[in-house]
Amino acid sequence: MSPLPSSTRTIPDIPSVPRHIAVIMDGNGRWAKKRFMPRVMGHQRGVESLREVVKACRDLGVEYLTVFAFSSENWRRPADEVSFLMSLFLKMLEREVAKMHEKNIRLKIIGDRSRFDDKLSQTMLDAEQLTANNTGLTLTIAANYGGRWDMMNAVQSMLKEHPQLAQGFTEEDMAPYLSMSDAPEPDLFIRTGGEQRISNFMLWQLAYTELYFTDVLWPEFGRKELETAISSYQKRERRFGRTSDQLKGEQHQGEGNA
Numbered sequence: 001m002s003p004l005p006s007s008t009r010t011i012p013d014i015p016s017v018p019r020h021i022a023v024i025m026d027g028n029g030r031w032a033k034k035r036f037m038p039r040v041m042g043h044q045r046g047v048e049s050l051r052e053v054v055k056a057c058r059d060l061g062v063e064y065l066t067v068f069a070f071s072s073e074n075w076r077r078p079a080d081e082v083s084f085l086m087s088l089f090l091k092m093l094e095r096e097v098a099k100m101h102e103k104n105i106r107l108k109i110i111g112d113r114s115r116f117d118d119k120l121s122q123t124m125l126d127a128e129q130l131t132a133n134n135t136g137l138t139l140t141i142a143a144n145y146g147g148r149w150d151m152m153n154a155v156q157s158m159l160k161e162h163p164q165l166a167q168g169f170t171e172e173d174m175a176p177y178l179s180m181s182d183a184p185e186p187d188l189f190i191r192t193g194g195e196q197r198i199s200n201f202m203l204w205q206l207a208y209t210e211l212y213f214t215d216v217l218w219p220e221f222g223r224k225e226l227e228t229a230i231s232s233y234q235k236r237e238r239r240f241g242r243t244s245d246q247l248k249g250e251q252h253q254g255e256g257n258a
């Protein structure tokens with residue numbers, strides 16, 4: 001299989017509807033707090049938003065949706081919140097995977113699985129296996145994921161297979177070992193909840209992604225908000241290092257050829 005284009009090595013196609021959207025689903029706790037409810041109610045409500053966003057992505061023709069569900073740093077939270085999130089994840093898989101399969105969705109999970117219990121790990125594997133040959137939307141859930149972990153893990157796996165690369169290696173050598181190696185780099189990144197940071201999400205893959213931040217809390221994010229994010233993306237000029245004039249020149253050339 002030929003490697004996917006890299007934004008730093010070639011100039012990728014610029015789709016008008018993003019092919020790949022990456023989302024940090026943030027603000028669940030604050031959503032609940034505003035309503036005098038326990039934080040975990042926000043997480044529960046967040047699953048509804050995910051369902052709506054998945055549906056909207058399928059309708060709009062987005063090919064890949066990658067969502068940050070639990071970061072490698074989220075273990076620092078109170079133990080009862082962590083265990084609620086783990087059981088919510090398990091319940092969500094048990095309840096939704098058959099429906100996803102029916103809808104031709106391919107489900108993938110990225111992150112370090114070594115800290116999940118056996119039942120959750122097995123359910124993750126089963127879900128991935130069941131949906132592996134589906135050809136609709138690819139939904140990737142990042143769980144116990146960290147961008148630094150991803151890169152370190154890639155380098156380690158690469159060197160294990162090709163020890164001679166310790167002498168020096170290229171992007172192309174390493175890229176196949178990253179957890180998102182089979183997806184194009186995200187065109188659009190969305191973070192809800194008002195914070196303007198990456199929080200260790202997809203550090204490698206976001207190199208040339210358009211970033212969109214909104215104050216809307218994740219449990220309130222739905223189709224309309226997604227469409228607003230996509231229209232913001234559509235107004236951007238993606239230059240990949242070139243000048244604006246160069247891009248305009250290209251457009252005129254295109255028009256001439258038409």
Ligand code: IPE
Pocket residue numbers: 025026027028029030031069070071074085193
């Ligand atoms: C995001 O919402 C979900 C997870 C990190 C699991 P938060 O739980 O971070 O919500 P806030 O940021 O505290 O409002």
Ligand code: IPE
Pocket residue numbers: 024025026027068069070071074195197199
């Ligand atoms: C990032 O949100 C991780 C997820 C949404 C899963 P956090 O709420 O954990 O991020 P910080 O701590 O505010 O940066």
Ligand code: MG
Pocket residue numbers: 026027028193
């Ligand atoms: Mg948060």
